[in-house]
Amino acid sequence: MAKTKEVEKWTVMSVVAAAVIILKAATVAAEPQVPCFYIFGDSLIDNGNNNDKLTIAKVNFLPYGIDFPLGPTGRFSNGKTIADLIAEFLGFEDFIQPYATARGNQILRGINYASAAGGIRPETGRHWGERISFDGQLRNFNNTVAQLAAILGNEGAASHYLGKCIFFSALGNNDFLNNYLNTKFYDTSRRYTLPQYISLLIKQYTSQLKVLYDHGARKVALVGTSPLGCIPFTIALRSKDGKCIEGSNRASQMFNVQLRANVDVFNRIFPGAQFILVDGYNPINDILINYEAYGFKVKDKACCGRSSTICFPNDVKCPNRSEYVYWDFAHPTEAACKLIARRVYAAQKPSDAYPFDISRLARL
């Protein structure tokens, strides 16, 4: 009797021990591929940084976030953004916090600095109201670095830590849409030819990216601009036949060609760093071209709102959000974001990433 009890006790204990080992293994397996993920960009990935700003470019109300676990947060989508999904692919269990609300040790995991209407140039997006340009996002990042130095002991430790993180910068769309291509509010198209303007953008972007490098960033993924001529906004306002505006698409592609040519330059002038360029154009464009094959029914109109401006609180939304490529006037539905993010994270064609993709950048 006593012996059986003893055996039972040991059996229970070894089962518990095994369970603890399994749990530990699960926790280890759940560690993200990189310890931290810092995100810079515009409304495509803003996750709430504009909520307290004086601007029309903020969306912390329903139906935005209708499919998001936390409801409306300021994300310009019905659900997750491309940045949320890439964080998931990298193995992060929690969402990366917006700079506006990130506190304490959360900042060790990463921060999202993206701001709707923001761009490489400081005046970009001005007509929407307050926004955080890339310069402003970098000032905020500088504050984070000071906080990291306080947590980790000193600036050297912070810099060493940042070398292990992935930096993700998706800027430039607004420098066209809400600057060069918007001749009503901006005079850049009268001051510069398109090639001149693109050279200026690349030059400014380069000196801005140096701030990241100087603080220790070594793994940097840049994302190119998207097919701006095909978003519902452009089609609603400029297209007479419902087709994409080719001039806007060409401007975006010219920028991407220049940015790609500069990746080698970045890797030379920023020694020890690995910059990559992820194609921000074709993963969306391919969906637009073959939208039915991808399971969509509508590619050129917003699911919510009038396509020409943001979706407002009482706007009627489409009955089935996964049938639309675009959620609102300029931002893809979660259904489309899932397809795009998968390809942004892990290339499906050689042209998807140069010289290689984010999944490989994470393993360096």
Ligand SMILES: *[C@@H]1O[C@H](CO)[C@@H](O)[C@H](O)[C@H]1NC(C)=O
């Ligand atoms: C951020 O910090 C770097 C390095 O300390 C400095 O060169 C840069 O001017 C700062 N940028 C801003 C926007 O404060």
Ligand SMILES: *[C@@H]1O[C@H](CO)[C@@H](O)[C@H](O)[C@H]1NC(C)=O
């Ligand atoms: C919504 O659309 C998707 C894609 O066409 C389809 O698979 C799904 O069944 C639809 N859902 C409803 C509720 O109609």
